[in-house]
Amino acid sequence: MNGGAPGLEEGKRISTPKARIVNRKRSVVGREEKIAREGNGKRSRVVEEDAYYLKMNTENLQALKAHLESVKLKEKELKQKKHKRKV
16 A cells, blocks of 8 residues: 555545536526516616617618628629620
């Protein structure tokens, strides 16, 4: 026995205890009850954030559509120039 714990034989192994994962049981809460539990301030903040992101997404979508239209127009012009060269 070289440097081992006193009283242990060489053939024995010590198992270390493992921690089990414990999940907290949550009661199922309906949407209406959840909304009722939230404060008015939080609800109004969420509504404001939703409106803000909807506005931003709408603006981005409009810009993307404008860009797509310009790309289509340029592509059409290039096709016309190509067609004129061939004729």
